[in-house]
Amino acid sequence: MKMRILPITFLMCMSMAIGAAQHHGIRQYNIVWDSQSKNSSESMPVNGHSLGANVWVENGEIYFYAAQSGAFDENNESLKMGRFRVKLKPNPFNKEDKFQQELKLKEGYINITSKHSEIGETEVKIWVEAERPVIHFEAESDTKLIMKVSYETWRAEDVLLDAEKVPGVRGRRASLFDYDNYLVDLIKYGDHFSLEDDKFYFFHNNDDHFSAFDFAIEQQGLQDIKGEMYNPLKNLISGGMLLGENLQFVGNSNGFYSGTPYKSWNFENASSSKNTSFQVFAIVDHSKNVQEWKNEIHKLADIDRTEEEIFKQNLEWWKSFWQRSFIILNEQSTNKETDKAWEAGRNYNLFRYQLGGNTYGLMPTKFNGGNLTFDPVLVDKNFNYDPDYRRWGGGSFTAQNQRLVYWPMLKSGDFEAILPQFEFYRRALSNAVNRTEHYWGHTGSSFTEQMQQSGLPIASHYGFVHDAFWITQRPLNYEEGKQSNRYVQTLFQTQLEFAFMILEYYKYSGNDISEYLPFIYNAVIFYDEHYQFRHRQETGKALDKNGKLVLYPTTPGENSPNSTNASDAIAGLTAVIQNSLELPQKVLPDSIRNYFEDLKNRIPDLEKFVYTDDSGKEHTLLRESKEDIAWHSGFMPSLYALFPYRLINSETEDFEYAQNVWKYKMNEENKNNYASWRPGVFMGANLLLTNYTKEQLLKKLGNSQRKYPTFWGPGHDWVPDHNWGGSGMIGLQDMLLQEKGEKIYLLPTWPKEWDVHFRLHAYKNTIIELNYFNGQIQQLTVTPESRKKDIILEYK
Template sequence: MVFVSLWLISTNAFSQEKDNIIWTSQSNNSSESMPVGGGDIGLNLWVEKGDVYLYLSRSGTFDENNTLLKLGRVKLSLSPNPFEGKTFEQELILKDGYAQISGKNGSLNAQIKVWVDVFNPVIHLDVKSNQKIITQASYQSWRFEDRITKGKENNQNSYKWAPQGIVKTFKDEIAFKNNTVQFYHQNKAETVFDVTVKQQGLEDRKADLFNPLKNLIFGGSMQGNNMVPAGNYTGIYLSKPFKAWMLRSKKPSASNYITIKLNTSKTASISEWEKALNVVNNKNNQKASIKWWNAYWKKSFIYINAKDETANQSARNYQLFRYMLGCNAFGKYPTKFNGGLFTFDPQLTDTTLKYTPDFRNWGGGTHTAQNQRLVYWPMLKSGDFDLMKPQFDFYLDLLKNAEIRTEAAWGHKGASFTEQLENFGLPNPAEYGWKRPADFNKGMEYNAWLEYEWDTVLEFCMMILETERYGGKNIEKYIPLIESSLTFFKEHYTYLAKQRGAKALDANGHLVLYPGSAAETYKMAYNSTSTIAALKTVLERLIEQPSLSETNKTEWTAMLKTIPPISFRTFDGHATISPAKLWERINNTESPQLYPVYPWGTYGIGKPGLDTAMNTFKYDTDVLKFSSHVGWKQDNIFAARLGLTNEAAKLTTAKLKDSGRRFPAFWGPGFDWVPDHNWGGSGMIGLQEMLMQVDGKKIYLCPAWPKDWDVHFKLYAPYQTTVEGTLKGGKLIDLKVLPELRKADIINMIN
């Protein structure tokens, strides 16, 4: 009987099909687009006034200025047009990872399947109709000529508010070639990398520095079965002029197949780039991609069936956001917090920003670590370890540059990774500051928000360590990154102490972490709590590594003893965690005094000091003032980790509720941009932590889960464990733990 009832639950209330997005009317503009993607490609797909549009995006398409350029816009027009009738449907079929558009106009009906090959950089448009029609595919580009970017538009690149002279987005090369439209962007010889290296006094080491922008060429070609070039036209979309290159069917047909092949290469030779493009496999092998997506969804999930509609929305939008993350599973670069692969025309986010579709606030190649971390933390419990590789490799690629920077500035060892970090490992040039005092330390950013903020890299170090524990991943190649990041703190704070006086450590033999920073909020901090919790936790985990040599283990054990204790303060007689021992000013609105709760897990359910952590959440006046569900705020995660069910549910449903845009998971702009991926990531984490928390080998189920939310879930726990359960009527009526021996470690907190 139990198995029958569970089967009925899983096929009805908890079916994935109910999470598909179905639209029965066309869109007004690109802000009402639907994300579609795979591999490392993202599309914004919408139908407007009877025509199908796609924005094309791909991981790693950085121009000279470090703008993450889109690869153009495609417009599909059919004649006679099935989308001019009264029957229309556009559906995102999550299980199989593709979208389908259907239309009926009188006796004519047609379907267009839009999908991206997960294993080859190819976009597929499969057109089928019950009558013969003409298909016209236009490749549209707003980069058909050089364009000067002025004012706030430079927020899309690494110059931001401080361009040094005229900044141009240079034109692409676009032409008909062998019945295709070929398009590419080739970076000029000098890029923002060269400008930044000179600014930061590293020209003598330039040849040793990793440069991702040099010799970069990216683009592709569009072709169709029995389609030929049909000329050019010009137009304007949302105030931005474009030029189009058309392909058209040779004759009417009941089916047509269009593919867009993409290639990104590091080469100075266009012919080499073309050669690599031509060998891209664009055969219709959707079965392999569907198989990948099917496995992706079976790996983990959270399906809610509750009377509270915001709870149901939260689970549905959790799935939709995870779909967007899956579209960059194999990206050369990590999914960006400020829009990922799915940004659209900026004036539809802010009417004053009448810029091209390439615009996103907070840069393209600039990596804001506090924000990026929230995109990647939820991938542990969702079991998406392979998706984390681009983020880990990002830091690993920059390791040498970060070490060179440290040596040049301070003469000591260790990798210094700043908060606003370029994809070549140096501080963002605008944040570094052009109007610096002549004698200001060249290793420092001259910036009130970012100065002395070095510790976010430790969260990525911890994620790396956790992928070994959760997924059994071999992380040996990343150990030098972790060790060098720790070395920086040991060396740098010893170096600073020796500059101030005769002793390198305080009276208790601890490092003096001054000046420091507790996130971007508590500045010029002395013994920042977030830094202390990070160093202690990463060191403890590193020491456990079996591959670590005894010499290194001894070294890190010695450093662990030098980490100072966390400081405390009181509010109305309630002991709370202090953000630092001392600080000089408050610059932002984060709550790093609760970072020992999340991500570091120093305090939590079943651990000493839980009451102190709860007091911090409930009584610290800064925490209360800063509390919100918007953007990168993580109050919902803190509440879940503390077992505060009502607060966690309220904050997480506020965060994961429908975005207010046509696609429910296009949140933002928050503090960043649309779609706000650190908004989605922090929402995912909150829902996961409400359902399952881990501490060593202990697995706590439903530590902050409302009893009236029925749920079917599957999540990952450490030691290569999966936990699948069904909660019905406030009772856990089914539990499947693999390996089975881990069932002994389950602590059910709801029954």
């Protein structure tokens, strides 16, 4: 039986010491390895600011890949900075008596230690500054050591990428997604390297090279307005500077790692020492020239603080991160190694740490690996490509996947970390507006599902007229502006979803969103203008006989092209307008408010139909669209009114319609598939399916098949799969906290046998901390206290 505890019971809740329990809880999730790794697939992440590093010890040598958000080459491939290899002499990690590599999660760094019968104890600390793009490597030993540092690159020279005739997403071109299946030769340009005094620079300079953006402009017939367009690739310089105390260049060498040839720049200490260190400073910037880019790096290096002071500040940043939010499951479990709920809680926090590593990035965290990918041949033996490779591209952004990376940041209170995704749309807005005006002569932004960071559709989904395979083939005389990929050609809904996310961000944080209002406005007006335009083409009339928009052609999810009134688009329009109109007068200008008030009357209702079961009983269901061509797709677009748009919940009259979709229409494959972006775990949480959601969560946030627990994938995407982790985070959060109007429902879909201690965020800058133990609420703290009246406790 469901129990509802009235707000007055807060007065009876026990008070507990928050800090000690919370800190102990995070520390129990440290990842500790007592053996070295076989290769980069057994790496451990350390990250901060906009940098990610995969760290592993192999054959007595310490390696790490480094990558920074926003580092794209001319072909729009996401570039790693390079690979770093460190060898200490004499080697404490060669035939040592004891080895340990530990991710100290609360403190945000990796510690590698060795006890050696001849060398004694050695400790290596690798960390990334949370507030600046700098990687630190520090070694301390009982014995004086020489450190050899090698910078290794597979981009020492230009490489010809010949016209590989492999369809789909298995060929080399899948990492350069604009050119996927485009059967012409391409050049992957090499990097630049220089030694100046004690500094070693390595960088990629796009300069004025013909780029994927230029290619898309020509392909999509936008040359006339190119001068008005934002070009995110032009003059982009990305890379870093290696700087170490007492390091001297000792020559170049060549080799292979995981089948990929590399060139190495090698450095050694001039003399041995018990303490040695180096730093990697990183910058991604649209610099006027190389010297300007170097000047920015020098500013990073020229700082009047000691290493100890910087590290102390870093510890404070991560302390604040973990105090802001956490979820701890079954903390008192007597056998954590076999407790799958404890494991899911640990992996939630491990993955949140991964997301925290791109709080200040130029670009959003990519759903297909973020900054933490490794050698592709170790993901799939058929992908024998260099370490920059990832499936589904680097500088292309798949919006339905990206959303799942960013939704959980609201309830975790990571409001700074969500901004790179909002900035992505703000910067590209002018391009999406210009292309709309150019093709169709009306206003609004047409952000597509698969797009460049420029806001243009990726070239391969716009389609090639000649020399292409499969979905990339574009018929002659095809309508300008329309993509040839049938799965996404009329899918614009995700611009509404990110507009709604910004509005939710405001409701959670209260932070200023004025700079994002043009994006919200243009995402909405596109649907009004474009579908009046389309309906005039079809019928000569702008609206239907009831004065409503006819959203044709639309595509629900990526399913059923050329549908009418896709349910996800209708839910998105309704939610964005409804939430916009709730903004205070000082936030939403009267001009937009008046327009939205008028437009809301033109939005069609969600499509419904009556299903008759085997017994002859009738049930009302939500439809994907008016035609409802498909039985049901894995994206579950007919449930978008439930999530993400929160128009339907257990307190609304139409909740039964969503439940009926699940009962009578959803097939078992779509219910039970949990890989990658699959939404069952959070849809189940919002449908209040406790047992189903519990089982889905244990699968979704269970250990990966790799040494590091949250390097999930590849699934539909890549490794590590960030939308796999993001969807799991959403599911767990919604099991614990759901907001329905002004009310905050706690434990709405929670298994009574699981203990949980969490701190999550809610609307109006509200913070909820709850400790549920042995089936009882032990502590509940609500900040501010004025929100206590809005809490409803639900558990079975």
